[in-house]
Amino acid sequence: xxxxxxxxxxxxxxxxxxxxxxxxxxxxxxxxxxxxxxxxxxxxxxxxxxxxxxxxxxxxxxxxxxxxxxxxxxxxxxxxxxxxxxxxxxxxxxxxxxxxxxxxxxxxxxxxxxxxxxxxxxxxxxxxxxxxxxxxxxxxxxxxxxxxxxxxxxxxxxxxxxxxxxxxxxxxxxxxxxxxxxxxxxxxxxxxxxxxxxxxxxxxxxxxxxxxxxxxxxxxxxxxxxxxxxxxxxxxxxxxxxxxxxxxxxxxxxxxxxxxxxxxxxxxxxxxxxxxxxxxxxxxxxxxxxxxxxxxxxxxxxxxxxxxxxxxxxxxxxxxxxxxxxxxxxxxxxxxxxxxxx
Ligand SMILES: Nc1nc2c(c(=O)[nH]1)N=C([C@H](O)[C@H](O)COP(=O)(O)OP(=O)(O)OP(=O)(O)O)CN2
Numbered sequence: 001x002x003x004x005x006x007x008x009x010x011x012x013x014x015x016x017x018x019x020x021x022x023x024x025x026x027x028x029x030x031x032x033x034x035x036x037x038x039x040x041x042x043x044x045x046x047x048x049x050x051x052x053x054x055x056x057x058x059x060x061x062x063x064x065x066x067x068x069x070x071x072x073x074x075x076x077x078x079x080x081x082x083x084x085x086x087x088x089x090x091x092x093x094x095x096x097x098x099x100x101x102x103x104x105x106x107x108x109x110x111x112x113x114x115x116x117x118x119x120x121x122x123x124x125x126x127x128x129x130x131x132x133x134x135x136x137x138x139x140x141x142x143x144x145x146x147x148x149x150x151x152x153x154x155x156x157x158x159x160x161x162x163x164x165x166x167x168x169x170x171x172x173x174x175x176x177x178x179x180x181x182x183x184x185x186x187x188x189x190x191x192x193x194x195x196x197x198x199x200x201x202x203x204x205x206x207x208x209x210x211x212x213x214x215x216x217x218x219x220x221x222x223x224x225x226x227x228x229x230x231x232x233x234x235x236x237x238x239x240x241x242x243x244x245x246x247x248x249x250x251x252x253x254x255x256x257x258x259x260x261x262x263x264x265x266x267x268x269x270x271x272x273x274x275x276x277x278x279x280x281x282x283x284x285x286x287x288x289x290x291x292x293x294x295x296x297x298x299x300x301x302x303x304x305x306x307x308x309x310x311x312x313x314x315x316x317x318x319x320x321x322x323x324x325x326x327x328x329x330x331x332x333x334x335x336x337x338x339x340x341x342x
Contacts, residue, residue, distance in 0.1 A: 002304075002331045004297055008050045009037040009324035012062040016073040022154050034061075035095040036082060039328065042297065045088040047325070057085035075102045076109055076148055100153035109148035110202060113156040116141045117164050121172040121181045125260050130267075140167075141207030142190065150200025159198035163190065180261040183214035184221050191216050212266040220334055222253045222315070223262070225269040229281040233294040233321075241284060244321040246296075248280075248303070252313035253332060264313060272310045276303055296320075296327035304329060 012034050018026040036058060040050050061082075066073035070081055079094035079102050086092075095101035103110040120137035123130070144156045151159075172181040177189050187206045195201050195218070203217035215222040226249045235242035250273060254263050279288055280303075286294030291302045296319040308314045308331075320326035 002329050004042045005039050005328040005330065006042055006045070006047050006050060006297070007037060007039050007318075007320070007326040007328060008047065008054050009035065010051075010054050010058055011035045012058045014061055014064050014066045016066040018074060032096055034078070035101075036079075037093040038083075038086065038090040039092075040088050040090045050086075050088065050090075051325075053086050053088065054082075057082045075100075076104070076111075076152075079104045080109075102148055103145075110145050111148040111152050111156060112143055112145045113153045113160065114141065114143050115157070115160055115164065116207075117168040119167055119170050119172050121178075123182060123261075124173070124180055126265075138208055140186070141205075141213070143205040143207070144190075144194065144198075145202045145205075146198060147200030147202060151198055156198060159194055162197075163193055182261040183208040183212070184216065184223065184256055184263060185261045187214045187216035188221070191218055209266075214263070220253055221256055221263050222251055223264070223266070223269075224249050224251045225266050225273075226250075227270070227273070227277060229277060231280055231282065232284040234284075234286050246280075247318075247320040247326075249316075249318040249320075250303075250307070250311070250314060251316035251318070252311065253315040253334070254313040264311070269311065273303075273307060276306055296325075297329065300327055300329045304331070 013031065014034060015029060015031040017029050021027065036054065038050060038054050061069055061078070066078065070077060075094055075096040078096075079092055082094070083090055083092045083104050089106060091103065091105040093101060093103045099114045101112055103112065116139060118137065118139045120135060122135045123132040126133045142160075144160060146156055166175065172178045172186070178185065183206045187204045190204045190206065191201065194204065203215050205213055205215045207213035211226045213224055226247055229246050229248065230243070231246060232241040232243045234240070250269055252263055252269065256263055280299070284294065285291065285299050288299070288302055290305070292298035300317040300319050303317055304314065315332040316328065316330045318326060318328045
């Protein structure tokens with residue numbers, strides 16, 4: 001059993017003043033480029049319908065002073081208002097500032113903060129010659145997600161900053177609990193350190209490189225590996241093609257290998273995917289052997305059919321045509337929430 005989902009994104013420009021916030025700057029008139037991403041099940045809608053409905057829902061907010069349009073101009077209230085104006089059920093992510101936002105879904109609300117730190121590390125258990133065995137470092141991205149009833153992005157930030165001070169510009173292997181600082185170990189460590197200070201913490205994401213990272217929600221480990229491919233796809237009724245710079249995100253969930261401290265080496269995910277990647281990249285997607293058509297959802301099904309025997313932990317495949325359009329197939333119920341999408 002899997003769920004087939006579509007993603008449609010858009011944005012709007014608006015000004016607002018927010019009273020009663022801990023950050024006094026928010027009481028001043030200010031403005032944002034808001035970003036909205038809606039995810040819907042294909043049993044309820046299709047892409048043109050979702051895109052049109054999303055456009056109609058944000059139109060009354062675009063280039064306005066939000067306080068004139070809505071009773072509460074906070075992210076949560078705006079996101080709920082947009083979701084309510086859509087005729088189909090959606091999970092809706094609203095980014096109110098470059099580093100923060102909310103997610104609403106059928107009465108549930110989450111607040112998230114994107115942050116990060118820069119640090120050095122090495123992975124002591126990798127086989128000889130593996131590049132991650134050498135001393136190296138990353139600008140680690142961190143996304144922290146909490147129940148919006150318990151914490152907003154400012155509260156998340158307050159809980160996070162002392163922890164960041166312990167990590168930023170450090171050699172991670174020296175920190176207690178991080179002797180083997182894989183993304184997975186880091187995500188679990190961060191979750192354990194933050195949970196007491198941050199009521200309602202839901203999950204932690206660690207983006208180790210531009211293409212790979214991990215999530216931990218207190219129970220389940222998930223990792224992702226992303227790649228880009230440049231391909232043609234049918235467009236319109238008359239046999240024309242168009243093209244996209246696609247992003248494919250392979251998400252895995254499962255138990256950690258206790259010695260390695262990871263679910264599966266990101267490099268192994270990439271290697272097992274490589275034969276399929278070669279067929280996708282710089283090709284017309286509707287000509288893949290066995291594909292239903294050249295559209296993102298059927299390409300994701302095609303990837304799943306070929307890759308899941310090689311990667312049994314494969315739990316979700318996202319294929320984005322661009323930032324505003326994509327498909328997502330999930331093969332496990334608990335892959336519903338984590339959005340990853342920037
Ligand atoms: N499951 C995990 N696998 C790997 C981890 C990890 O923490 N968990 N870490 C590493 C390395 O530290 C490495 O820095 C990141 O690996 P990788 O994605 O292979 O890095 P690249 O930038 O080379 O990948 P591209 O595909 O070229 O973008 C290894 N594995």
